[in-house]
Amino acid sequence: MSNNTKQTVIHVVSSLKVGxxxxxxxDLCQEQLQLGMDVAILSFGLPEDALVKVCRELGLQxxxxxxxxxxxxxxxxQILSKFDVIHLHSPAVLKSLIFHVMLxxxxxxxxxxxGAAPLRETHWVWLHRLARRFISAVTFVSADAQRTFGHHDWHNVxxxxxxxxxxxxxxxITSEHTGMAANIDILRLGSVGRMVKLKSQLSLLQAVSQMDIESQHKIELHFFGDGELRSQLEAFHQQHSGIKAVFHGMETNRENIYPNIDVLVVTSSTEGLSMVILEAMAYGKPxxxxxxxxxxxxxxxxxxGFLYEFNDIEALSSLISGLLQRNEQRQKLGTQAREWVNQQYSLAKTxxxxxxxxxVK
Structure with missing residues (x-):
């Protein structure tokens, strides 16, 4: 530790894009500040990244x-050497800082x-083999993520x-707080995240497109996020006129997202411990x-909430249909979700x- 009685920590991320x-x-930095720690973030991204504005508004270094x-x-x-703890938050960051890590x-x-990606490509295997001698500890957000990382042989770390x-x-916070009028006859489904292949948002549109017209008219899809596949999603929407969908683009304020949906739908092919799911549950959404x-x-x-097998469009469509007429059930699930998150996934505990x-060191 430094002579300063405060524990000094710098978190390193690939970018400050929304993710x-x-x-x-x-969020962790805010909590650590309350614990009396001296914290900062180092990003390899651009000044235009959406979360830069959030950091500035929160007064984070x-x-x-x-x-x-x-x-x-x-x-x-020079920046990293001023901190006692250097916390790396992605394989890309580790790769960029491999020689700094040694020093x-x-x-x-x-x-x-x-994430839970196994990173079996040769360049990732060699990177992790080189880095493991210098890392004080490695953390995972789920047992599944730890298991898929096992082949890197970090057993001594x-x-x-x-x-x-x-x-x-x-x-x-409900729709009434935000000024958006809620219609109890409409089921508002939300998708939040980058529009890239692994998020597979197209399957949500496909699931709704398989439903009868009357059911489609009772559903609104709200997509929050941006990415390389956005045009594909919008094109599918235009080809299926019965689907009501709104593409909100990038949104950094969670109070503009979760109060305006009834149910969150996560269609990804892989996830670590989804922050989007945790956030939705914190707002009382199934x-x-x-x-x-x-x-x-x-x-x-x-x-x-409910689970289904990845890319099982019929199962997803069936689950959505089942919630259409069950407003009381949705509210009960949302209340239970919020209680579950409060008990098990407290930010203060993390x-x-x-x-x-x-x-430790």
């Missing part, structure tokens, strides 16, 4: 250093795997499963999600676990 891991890092020039590398080293081996170096936590809003990664840890069938881990 579950990035949003979690910002952050640095943005992109590029591979020797000047950028030196500046990164900063006297620091406490924490590597968190937010301390390993921990630390669930991502979420801070509950002080009240369940969830329909694929049975992958950490999703079954969060979504308890008939208690906090911050406490990391505080203990930072002090």
């Amino acid at each position: 579950g891991a990035e949003r979690f890092v910002i 952050f640095f943005i250093l992109s590029g591979k020039s020797w000047q950028a590398q030196l500046k990164r080293y 900063l081996k006297n620091k406490t170096l924490i590597y968190t795997r937010h 301390p390993q921990y499963i630390i669930d991502n936590g979420v801070k509950l809003p002080t009240e369940v 969830v329909i999600a694929t049975r992958v990664g950490g999703n079954p840890m969060l979504v308890k069938a008939g208690e906090t 911050a406490g676990h990391y505080k203990e881990l930072y002090s």
Whole structure:
């Protein structure tokens, strides 16, 4: 530790674009500040990234250093060397900082795997083989993520499963709070996330397109996010006039998202511990999600939502149909989801676990 009595921590992320891991890092920083820690964020992204504005509004200390020039590398080293704990939040970050990691081996170096991708490609295998001698501890957000990482042979590196936590809003904000009138005869389904292949949002549109016209007229789809596949989703929507869908684009304010949906739908092919699911539950929303990664840890069938097999369009369509006329059931599931998150996935608990881990070395 430094002579400063405060524990100093810098979180390193690939970018400050809207994403579950990035949003979690910002929330964690706020909680760590309340614990009396000195925290900062280092991003390799761009000043235009959406969450840069959020960091600025919250008064968080952050640095943005992109590029591979020797000047950028030196500046990164100078910034990182000022902190006792360096917390890396993605494989891409580890790759970018591999030589810094070697030079900063006297620091406490924490590597968190937010996803469950096995990273079996040769370049990832060699990177992790090189890095493991310098990492103080590796953390995972689910047992599934730890299991898929096993082939990297980090058995001599301390390993921990630390669930991502979420801070509950002080009240369940409804449509009335936001000025958007709610129609109890309409089921508003929300999709939140990057529009990329692994998120598979097209399957939600396909599921609704298989329903009868009367049912389609009782459903609204609200897509929050952006990405390379947005045009594909919009094209499918235009080809199926019976589907009501709104593409809101990138949205950083959670109070503009969750109060304006009734049920969150997660269609991903893989997930670690989904921050989107945790956030929706914190706002009292039930969830329909694929049975992958950490999703079954969060979504308890008939208690906090429902699960279905990835890419089973008929099963997804059936689950949506089942909720159409069951407003009371949706409310009960949402209430139970909020209680579950409050008990099991408290952000304060997560911050406490990391505080203990930072002090190990």
